[in-house]
Amino acid sequence: MISISKLLCDLDAEGDGLRYDDGRDSAREQITEERTTKPVVVWNLTRRCNLYCQHCYAGADLDAAPGELTTDEGKRLLDELAEYGVPVVLFSGGEPLVRDDLEELVAHAADVGIRPVLSTNGTLATPERAAALREAGLKYAGVSVDGMPERNDEFRGEEGAFDAAVRGIENFLDAGLKTGLRYTITEKNAADMESVVDLLSEVGVDRFCFYHLDYGGRGGEIADADLAPSERREAVERLCETTLEYHDEGEEIETLLVGNYCDAAFLVEYARERFGEAKAAAVRRYLEVNGGDPTGERVADVDYQGNVHLTQFWQGYSLGNVRDRPFGAIWEDESNPLLAALRNREEHLTGKCAECRYQDICRGGSRLRALAGSGDVFGPDPQCYLTREERLGSAVDVPGSAAD
Numbered sequence: 001m002i003s004i005s006k007l008l009c010d011l012d013a014e015g016d017g018l019r020y021d022d023g024r025d026s027a028r029e030q031i032t033e034e035r036t037t038k039p040v041v042v043w044n045l046t047r048r049c050n051l052y053c054q055h056c057y058a059g060a061d062l063d064a065a066p067g068e069l070t071t072d073e074g075k076r077l078l079d080e081l082a083e084y085g086v087p088v089v090l091f092s093g094g095e096p097l098v099r100d101d102l103e104e105l106v107a108h109a110a111d112v113g114i115r116p117v118l119s120t121n122g123t124l125a126t127p128e129r130a131a132a133l134r135e136a137g138l139k140y141a142g143v144s145v146d147g148m149p150e151r152n153d154e155f156r157g158e159e160g161a162f163d164a165a166v167r168g169i170e171n172f173l174d175a176g177l178k179t180g181l182r183y184t185i186t187e188k189n190a191a192d193m194e195s196v197v198d199l200l201s202e203v204g205v206d207r208f209c210f211y212h213l214d215y216g217g218r219g220g221e222i223a224d225a226d227l228a229p230s231e232r233r234e235a236v237e238r239l240c241e242t243t244l245e246y247h248d249e250g251e252e253i254e255t256l257l258v259g260n261y262c263d264a265a266f267l268v269e270y271a272r273e274r275f276g277e278a279k280a281a282a283v284r285r286y287l288e289v290n291g292g293d294p295t296g297e298r299v300a301d302v303d304y305q306g307n308v309h310l311t312q313f314w315q316g317y318s319l320g321n322v323r324d325r326p327f328g329a330i331w332e333d334e335s336n337p338l339l340a341a342l343r344n345r346e347e348h349l350t351g352k353c354a355e356c357r358y359q360d361i362c363r364g365g366s367r368l369r370a371l372a373g374s375g376d377v378f379g380p381d382p383q384c385y386l387t388r389e390e391r392l393g394s395a396v397d398v399p400g401s402a403a404d
Contacts, residue, residue: 001209002263002290004240004255007283008271009247013254018087038085039300039331042092042119042312045074045105047304049095051121052157054225055146055184057217057313058094058303067305069322071101075108077302077322082112084328089114092312094304097124103136110137118142119182122168123161130168130175141172142209144182145196147189155189166203173204180207180254186225190235194242197253201246206253210239212260212383215372216313223372229385236263240270259313261293261365262384265358269390284361292363296342300331310342314368338377342367348378356391 005011014029018036044058047065069077081089089109096102097120109116118133122143133141146155149162172179181200185193197208213219213226227235236257243255257263264287272280291298294311301309307318308330319339320330334340341348345364353364364370365381373382 002257002261002267002287004243004257004267005247005253007267007286008240008244008275011247011252011254036085036087037298038087039294039298040088040090041081041086041327042090042299042301043074043077044092044094044301044303044312045069045096045102046094046099048098049093049121050098050124050158051095051161053121053144053146053218054155054157054222055186055213055219057214057219058092058315059217065304069304069306071104073306073323074101074105077306077327078105078109078112078114080322080326080328082109082114084326084331086114086327088117090117090119092119095121095124097129103129103132106133106138107136115139119144120168121156121161121165122172123164125168125171127171127174130171130177134175134177138177140178140180142180142182143169143172144184145200146184147192148195148199151189151192166200169200169203169205178207179205180209181205182209182211184211184213185227185232185235186213186222187227187231188225190227190231193235193238197242201251201253206251207256208253209256209258211258212263212366214259214313214366215369216315219313226383229383232260232383233266233385236266237270240267259366260381260383261362262358262381262386264290264292264361265356265386265390268358268361269386287361290361292359292361293365293367295367296339300327302327310339311368313366341378345378350376350378351380352384352388352391353378353380356386357393358386358391 003013006013006016046068047058047061052062096118106116116138117140118138119142143165145165146152152162153159169179183196215223239255246253268280268284271283296310299311301312302322303309303315306322308320308322308327309315309318319336346359349364365384367377369381369383370379371377
């Protein structure tokens with residue numbers, strides 16, 4: 001995650017220590033005061049969902065799938081994650097609220113010292129369940145909304161899904177839970193971005209996470225709905241402007257970009273143009289600590305059957321199964337050639353990523369998108385929108401205009 005509000009507006013947030021090693025002097029309670037080498041783990045604890053979203057990376061379905069980790073197996077997994085030093089577990093799906101043991105699992109995570117957070121479509125978050133999750137120790141609920149009502153409902157396959165999600169957000173907030181928006185940007189909904197921020201800000205949401213489309217699961221089936229490079233750049237710039245406008249008005253909203261580390265380079269360029277070299281240098285220092293795309297290093301995924309993945313979006317490749325080996329043993333096993341190569345990807349990147357001066361804060365972006373786009377796991381990320389001049393520096397002879 002890349003925090004626009006931190007980098008451009010100096011807004012303290014609870015993830016500053018985790019992302020930027022900058023939590024010691026923060027006025028906000030921190031997830032961890034120091035940046036950790038242990039991954040945040042996404043646990044897709046079910047494949048079942050009450051909606052059928054066009055971009056679902058997990059390929060969730062309305063019907064239950066066989067082989068879900070049981071409650072007892074889930075608790076053993078959480079014990080392993082705690083022993084290994086995992087700071088955060090994100091309960092996801094499918095739709096995690098379809099499991100009636102969610103509160104029990106959240107409570108167990110909290111009891112063993114892992115910060116439990118939730119990714120949900122929000123439509124099943126009744127006042128009673130929101131209160132029960134807060135009582136169990138849940139620290140944050142991220143609710144997915146992908147546009148204003150008509151676009152969101154079309155995207156999610158059910159009329160009324162937008163209104164139900166907003167009610168869920170209100171129920172989480174009423175229960176005293178920090179609640180944020182999760183929004184996946186495509187050409188179908190990019191125009192709604194500011195309207196959704198304005199609406200949910202009025203509801204009481206002050207954290208907005210904007211995801212670029214990754215090409216896993218059903219997301220790979222709608223890659224042709226992805227934004228063109230110029231449109232993607234424009235959307236990121238609009239979010240920067242929206243963030244600055246809110247902060248100029250005294251509204252401390254937290255905005256984050258997720259899933260495209262070309263955004264890191266853009267923010268350095270944006271800060272230089274908007275605020276000057278000193279600000280650009282400060283932004284870059286934070287992003288150097290953040291370290292670029294975290295796949296296979298600072299983020300991991302465990303699916304509903306216990307398979308361990310390089311990231312939640314890369315469900316088609318498994319490193320092993322927690323029913324056979326503890327999570328830590330799987331994650332540390334660099335005899336897996338892909339895992340080892342990803343952790344030394346600078347030696348393997350090809351094309352424009354190999355020569356980019358922002359490689360240290362991007363690390364080539366999404367390897368899954370590169371694989372989907374060209375068949376080369378170390379080829380360029382097709383979502384990169386930087387110009388050649390930006391990638392190589394102002395001394396190069398820059399042809400034409402757009403990114404190449």
